[in-house]
Amino acid sequence: MSKQMTGAEMIVQALKDQGVEVVFGYPGGAVLPIYDAIFHQNELRHVLVRHEQGAAHAAEGYARSSGKVGVLLVTSGPGATNAITGLTDALLDSIPLVCITGQVPTHLIGSDAFQECDTTGITRNCTKHNYLVRRIEDLPRILHEAFYVAANGRPGPVVIDIPKDVQFATGTYTHFKNIQHKTYQPQLKGDLSKIKQAVEMMTKARRPVFYTGGGVINSGPAASALLRELVRLTGFPITSTLMGLGAYPADDRQWLNMLGMHGSFEANNAMHDCDLMICVGARFDDRITGRLDAFSPHSKKIHIDIDPSSINKNVKVDLGIVGDCAHVLEDMVRLWRTSGARADQAALAKWWKDIDHWRAKDSFAFRISSKIVKPQHAIQRLYELTKDRDVYITTEVGQHQMWAAQHFKFMEPNRWMTSGGLGTMGYGLPAAIGAQIAHPNSLVIDIAGEASILMNMQEMSTALQYRLPVKIFILNNQYMGMVRQWQELLHGGRYSESYTASLPDFVKLAEAYGAHGIRCADPADLDEAITEMIETPKAVIFDCVVDQKENCFPMIPSGKAHNEMLMADLSDDAGIEIGNVIDEKGKMLV
Amino acid sequence: MNAQAPQSAPPSPYSSAVGKSNTESHTLSVLVDNEPGVLARVVGMFSGRGFNIESLTVAEVAHETHLSRITIATSGTPEVIEQVRHQLERLVPIHSVTDMTLLDRAIERELAMVKVRGKGENRVEALRLADAFKARVIDATIESFIFEITGAPRKIDDFVDLMRPIGLVEVSRTGIAAISRGPAPI
Ligand SMILES: Cc1ncc(C[n+]2csc(CCOP(=O)(O)OP(=O)(O)O)c2C)c(N)n1
Ligand SMILES: [Mg+2]
Numbered sequence: 001m002s003k004q005m006t007g008a009e010m011i012v013q014a015l016k017d018q019g020v021e022v023v024f025g026y027p028g029g030a031v032l033p034i035y036d037a038i039f040h041q042n043e044l045r046h047v048l049v050r051h052e053q054g055a056a057h058a059a060e061g062y063a064r065s066s067g068k069v070g071v072l073l074v075t076s077g078p079g080a081t082n083a084i085t086g087l088t089d090a091l092l093d094s095i096p097l098v099c100i101t102g103q104v105p106t107h108l109i110g111s112d113a114f115q116e117c118d119t120t121g122i123t124r125n126c127t128k129h130n131y132l133v134r135r136i137e138d139l140p141r142i143l144h145e146a147f148y149v150a151a152n153g154r155p156g157p158v159v160i161d162i163p164k165d166v167q168f169a170t171g172t173y174t175h176f177k178n179i180q181h182k183t184y185q186p187q188l189k190g191d192l193s194k195i196k197q198a199v200e201m202m203t204k205a206r207r208p209v210f211y212t213g214g215g216v217i218n219s220g221p222a223a224s225a226l227l228r229e230l231v232r233l234t235g236f237p238i239t240s241t242l243m244g245l246g247a248y249p250a251d252d253r254q255w256l257n258m259l260g261m262h263g264s265f266e267a268n269n270a271m272h273d274c275d276l277m278i279c280v281g282a283r284f285d286d287r288i289t290g291r292l293d294a295f296s297p298h299s300k301k302i303h304i305d306i307d308p309s310s311i312n313k314n315v316k317v318d319l320g321i322v323g324d325c326a327h328v329l330e331d332m333v334r335l336w337r338t339s340g341a342r343a344d345q346a347a348l349a350k351w352w353k354d355i356d357h358w359r360a361k362d363s364f365a366f367r368i369s370s371k372i373v374k375p376q377h378a379i380q381r382l383y384e385l386t387k388d389r390d391v392y393i394t395t396e397v398g399q400h401q402m403w404a405a406q407h408f409k410f411m412e413p414n415r416w417m418t419s420g421g422l423g424t425m426g427y428g429l430p431a432a433i434g435a436q437i438a439h440p441n442s443l444v445i446d447i448a449g450e451a452s453i454l455m456n457m458q459e460m461s462t463a464l465q466y467r468l469p470v471k472i473f474i475l476n477n478q479y480m481g482m483v484r485q486w487q488e489l490l491h492g493g494r495y496s497e498s499y500t501a502s503l504p505d506f507v508k509l510a511e512a513y514g515a516h517g518i519r520c521a522d523p524a525d526l527d528e529a530i531t532e533m534i535e536t537p538k539a540v541i542f543d544c545v546v547d548q549k550e551n552c553f554p555m556i557p558s559g560k561a562h563n564e565m566l567m568a569d570l571s572d573d574a575g576i577e578i579g580n581v582i583d584e585k586g587k588m589l590v
Numbered sequence: 591m592n593a594q595a596p597q598s599a600p601p602s603p604y605s606s607a608v609g610k611s612n613t614e615s616h617t618l619s620v621l622v623d624n625e626p627g628v629l630a631r632v633v634g635m636f637s638g639r640g641f642n643i644e645s646l647t648v649a650e651v652a653h654e655t656h657l658s659r660i661t662i663a664t665s666g667t668p669e670v671i672e673q674v675r676h677q678l679e680r681l682v683p684i685h686s687v688t689d690m691t692l693l694d695r696a697i698e699r700e701l702a703m704v705k706v707r708g709k710g711e712n713r714v715e716a717l718r719l720a721d722a723f724k725a726r727v728i729d730a731t732i733e734s735f736i737f738e739i740t741g742a743p744r745k746i747d748d749f750v751d752l753m754r755p756i757g758l759v760e761v762s763r764t765g766i767a768a769i770s771r772g773p774a775p776i
C-alpha cells in the first residue's frame with residue numbers, strides 16, 4: 001500500500017482512505033497545491049464556503065448530523081485565524097473535526113512572512129490536539145493519526161498545519177489502517193465492579209433521575225438505544241442537557257424535558273430533590289448546575305464519562321465510571337436484567353407523584369395571542385407542521401435557541417445541532433449547510449434570531465451555489481433578545497446596544513441571494529407561511545416577525561439553585577417584574 | 591461547603607464547592623514524547639485552567655525513544671491536584687502522570703547555586719554553614735563565594751535563609767527532580 005506522491009496528493013489520498021466524502025474549505029496561497037490535487041480528482045467533494053468560520057461550523061453540522069468526522073481546509077494566516085471560533089466551538093461541544101491549514105514554507109516559519117501566523121501556537125488551547133508537519137516523511141502517519149485522535153475518546157477538533165514546501169515535496173504514502181496512538185488510548189469499557197455497584201445503588205434508590213448529555217449522542221446511535229432500554233427497564237425519570245436532546249424521545253412519559261437555566265420546572269426540581277443522580281455523558285456545566293453549593297444536596301451521584309477529567313471537576317460524585325456511554329450502558333442493561341434487579345416500586349410511585357405535581361405547572365407555557373406571533377407558538381407550529389418529515393434542526397444563539405430546545409420535540413439522536421458550550425452566534429446557518437450536505441433529501445431548518453443570522457449570512461451564497469434547500473426560520477424580535485432579557489434582570493432595563501436598528505429586509509435579502517423570502521407577522525397566516533417554506537424546493541429565509549417583549553422562561557437566575565426558578569407570569573401581557581431577583585454575587589456571573 | 595476565597599475575588603457560587611484551606615503541595619512526574627510544543631501544551635494547560643506551577647524541570651531522559659520527563663511542583667486542594675493530573679493525562683503526547691507525593695517515600699532533589707558576598711567573620715561563618723550543609727564552593731573571590739548545594743527543596747530553603755543575613759546576593763535553582771525508591775520504575 002505504499003506509493004510515491006506529493007504531500008498535496010497524500011492529503012487528498014488520506015482523506016479518501018479515511019472515507020471522507022466532503023471537505024468544507026476556502027483556498028489561498030498556502031494551500032494552492034492541495035487545491036490543485038483536489039482539481040485532479042472527482043471522488044472527494046469540496047464545498048466552497050464564504051468565510052472560514054462557516055467552513056468550521058459546516059463541518060460541525062456535518063459531523064454532528066452524520067456521526068462522521070467533519071473536515072475543513074483553510075489557508076495560512078487569516079484563513080486559520082478565521083477558523084478559530086469554529087474550532088473552539090467544536091472543542092467545547094466535543095465535535096470531531098480535522099482542520100487542515102496551509103502554512104508558509106518551513107524555511108520562512110518564524111520570519112513574520114506574508115500570511116504567516118503561529119497556527120499551532122494559536123490553536124493549542126482550542127483544539128484537542130494539533131500538529132505542525134515539518135517533514136514529508138511524517139505526513140501520512142499524522143494525517144491518519146489526526147482522524148484517530150479527533151474521533152476516539154472524547155471527540156474534538158484536530159489541526160494539521162502543513163507548510164507549502166511539504167505539500168510540494170515527494171515522499172512515500174502509506175495508508176495506516178486502524179491506527180492506534182502510542183500514548184492516546186481512551187478507556188471504552190467501564191470497570192465492571194463499579195457498574196455492579198451502580199446497579200445496586202439504582203435498585204435502592206427512592207427518588208432517582210437520569211441526567212444525560214451530549215456524550216450519549218457522541219457515543220453513537222447504540223448508546224441512545226441502550227439508554228432508552230435502561231430508562232424503560234428501571235422506570236426512572238430522565239432529563240437531558242441542551243446537547244443531549246434526542247437521545248431519549250421527547251414524547252415519552254418518562255421524559256422530563258431539558259434541565260438547566262432554561263430547563264423545565266419538573267426536570268430541575270427532580271434534580272434538586274433526587275436521592276440518586278445517574279449522569280450519563282454530561283459534564284455538570286454551570287448552565288446545568290446553577291448555584292453549586294446548593295446543587296442537588298441530598299443525592300448520591302453516579303457519573304459515566306469517557307473523559308476522566310470530567311469526573312469530579314465541578315461536582316464531587318460518589319461513583320465515577322470512566323468509559324464510553326454505549327459500553328457502560330450495555331453492561332448496565334445486562335446486569336440489570338441478569339441480576340433480576342427491581343426498582344423500589346412503592347418509592348418510585350411516590351416520586352412520580354411529586355414529579356407529576358411539578359409537571360402540572362406546565363413551565364414552558366406561554367400566552368398565545370391572536371394579534372402578534374409569539375415566538376414559542378411559532379416553534380410549536382413549526383414542529384407540528386414538520387414532525388412527520390425527516391427533519392434536522394440547527395439554531396443560532398439566544399432566546400430563539402432556548403425556545404427551540406423547549407418547544408421542538410426531538411425523537412432521535414443527531415437531529416439537533418446547536419452551539420451549547422461556546423454559545424456561538426452565527427453557528428446555525430453554516431451548520432445547517434453541513435447537515436444538508438450530509439442529508440441532501442432531508443428538511444434542514446436553522447431556527448435563528450435576526451441578530452445571530454447576520455453573523456454568517458454570507459453562507460447563503462454557499463447554500464445557493466450547491467442548491468442546498470436549507471430553511472432559515474428567523475424569530476425576528478428586532479432585539480438581541482437574550483441580551484435584552486439580561487439587561488432587564490441586571491441593569492434596570494437599560495437596553496444598551498441590544499436593539500438592532502437598520503435590519504435588512506430579509507425577504508429582499510433572500511431574493512438578492514437567489515433564495516425565496518417569506519414574511520409572516522400575523523398568527524393567522526403562520527401555518528400557511530410555514531407550509532410554503534417547507535414546500536419550497538430551495539433555500540428560504542423566513543422572516544417571522546414576533547413579539548419583541550417576550551422573555552424566555554422558566555429561568556434559574558444566575559447564582560440561584562434549581563428550586564429557585566423564575567416562572568413566566570401568564571396573567572398579564574406585560575410579563576413579570578424580573579428586575580430584582582439576582583443578588584450581588586449572581587451579577588458577577590454570566 | 592462554601593469556598594473561602596481571598597478578599598480580592600468574591601467567592602463565586604459557581605466555583606468548586608470545596609474549601610481552599612486544605613492546600614497541599616504535590617510533585618507530579620510526567621513522561622512525555624519529546625516533540626515540539628509539548629512543554630507549551632503542559633504550561634498552557636496550567637495557565638489556561640488557573641493551576642499553580644511552583645517549579646518545573648524538563649529534560650530528555652531516553653534519547654532513542656524520544657522521551658522527556660517533566661517534573662512539576664504544584665499546589666492545590668486534593669480535588670484540584672486530581673484535576674491537574676487528569677487534565678495532564680488528556681494531553682495527547684503524554685505517556686504517564688505520577689503523583690510522586692502520593693508515592694511512598696519518593697525522593698526529591700534540587701540543585702541550587704547560591705552567591706554570597708561578605709568579608710571577615712561573615713566569610714568564615716558562610717564556609718562553616720556550607721560545610722554543615724555539604725555545599726561545595728564552586729567560585730570564590732576575596733569578597734564572595736558561590737556555593738553549590740543539592741538536596742530536598744526544604745534543605746535548600748533553609749540554607750538560603752541562613753545565608754541571607756550573611757550577605758546573600760542571589761540564588762539560581764534548578765527546580766525539583768523526583769524519582770521513586772526501590773528497583774521498580776516510577
Ligand atoms: C459571537 C457572539 N457574540 C455575542 C454573543 C452574546 N449574545 C448571546 S445571545 C445574543 C443575542 C442574540 O440575538 P438574536 O440572534 O436576535 O436572538 P434572540 O435572543 O433575539 O432570540 C448575544 C449578543 C454570542 N453568544 N455570540
Ligand atoms: Mg432577536
